[in-house]
Amino acid sequence: MPADREEFRRRLGEIGFDAVRFAAVEPPPAPPLRAWLDAGHHADMAWMARTADKRLDPQQVLPGASSVVMLGVSYWSENLRSGAKVGRPVWARYALHEDYHDTIRPALEESGKLLETMFGAVPEDYRWYVDTGPVLERSWAVRAGLGFTGKNAMLVSRRHGNWLLLSAILTRVAFEPDPPVVEGRPADKVGLLCGKCTRCLDACPTDAFPAPGTLDARRCVSYQTIENKGVIPRDLRPGIGARIFGCDVCLEVCPWNRFAQDGRRMLLSARHDLAGLTLPEILRLTPETFAATFRRTPVKRLKLGGLLRNACVAAGNCGERSLLPDLLPLAASHPLPLVRAHAVWAVRRLGGEAALAEARRDETDPQVLAEYEAE
Template identity: 40%
Template sequence: MKSGPGFKEQLVAQALNEGFVSCRVCRPWDVPEVPERLEAFLQAGYHGQMGWMAERTHWRGDPAALWPEARSVIMLAESYTPEHDPIEVLGHRERGAISVYAQNKDYHDLVKKRLKRLARWLIAEGGGEVKVFVDTAPVPEKALGHAAGLGWQGKHTNLVSRDWGSWAFIGSVFTTLELPSDMAEVDHCGSCRECLDACPTDAFPAPYQLDARRCISYLTIEHKGPVDEDLRAKLGNRIYGCDDCLAACPWNKFAVAASDLRYAARDDLKAPALAELAALDDAAFRAKFSGSPIKRIGRDRFVRNVLYAIGNSGAQGLKPVAQGLAEDADPTVVDAACWAVKQLS
């Protein structure tokens, strides 16, 4: 089996050739701070309805326990930097704002295929065994990314890099190979609080802490049922996710262009008309968002979000659209429709 510095250089070159913007290595046990942080997060109830975060905490808190045979973790970043200003759509209240990462193909599929190609190369050239992960397993990817030197966890809790900013997906390859480790990155946030001040819902109780129950990404994607009324107005026209804290980060001046054109925004998802989205039935929703991460939340939750945006639009012309959904089969949609009508009355 190969595992020396020369082989690692080949690995990095192969990763960059696959389209990743960065490739670094750490040990599975290089994140001893994670269990305490995870416990504090869960004890505060910051995970909201994401009950899965409280499951398998022995794995989520300790990557070495996830696969005890692993000796190295290869951390990889893949850029999805937008070509347009993701905040501009917030000023067009009759249109919906969709998070940049969800404006085209599902990144889970794209990143995982790239990780698997790199893993096959690793086995062929270096031997050993591998497991690949991207966002769906109990892996503390951001902490591992910090430990490997991909970047540091900023005050908004997301990974930030001096080389590629904030617009990147993170994936990992666990391997039984003993590869040379990289130095952990240091925090370069300094006194900056642009990301914290940009949050519309004050979802950060303190720097480096996130209360998901107030985060618009959580509320529009993970939260089931009606959103608390005191938060609905703060959603604005954000109908799937939120990019405000990421977009505010000054380090994005070093953002690297996405290498995969399948991350480029679809024209119909850059600033879609709320009236058209509200009219989607289940079949039309599935057809429109086939291959998109948006499909995962289902038509009812998505239309709920659209109705909140309609209620926040101030556009009287959208009132009949909301009224038309006041007798929808889904009670949460009905609640959102009635709220929107009330806001526009």
């Protein structure tokens, strides 16, 4: 067992990680991933089902893996808020930064090199991931004692609240594991430190928690506004409110956040300009202005059509008839049926039926419906 685990932890902190904890690979945690998939809670994220075996067995990801180094980057900042004014949409906090996958990656590369220089590892002895790999990051984080599973399904840290982004390094280097968050209590208990609190469950605008700690992605605003590439179910649209990309409601209400201090933010790059964008500015984006505005941010993955779809829902929910002049052209003639349909919905919701009658197409147009089916 290498003696300098603490020196490694310190060096990872210097690289910019705000939390560094170690877990042993064996025995792996037993998260209810299969039951979650069987219940269809993953919506159309088929990649979750395809990679389930690997997610449940790190040996299939890295044969001979002994340890998981779990890393957290705090992205809490008192000064970074969106949606404070009417007509300004609400963004998930992480989206008000350059894409964290890209900004954390170099730090993970550097961490891998440290494994080589400090512990004699070769590149085949480790693999690192931030979000997109076949690793159950929250389960490993719980195992490593980085925090506990909140009733909101989040990894809640005593020091950083709900505001840690997670990365994992699977390695054949054996590290002594860290203890769980409360020694002597089962680490994987949902709501270990929640007590009687149910704020997150009660606050969810779309009722996405069938049980504490279990999230049905089909009902989650985060899924609907980021992962879903098609039509947002009508019954969920009102609950989405002004949220245009992701959702932090069940995170924001958590009392454990009171311990979160502004993160060091060494591995993040804030984009304050995005928080100030208004709905009219977004509804008027062109492919060129979209690309220029959202370059290097997680929003770029959504593409212009997806963002306009979300902006239409937010516009329809905000009650501002002054948005009708920006919505009508989208409803009438936007080339994407997805955008047209959500714009029509928003126009109707804002009471713009008369103006809509002027619009060239509407979402009940058989041609538009046929285009949906063809997608």
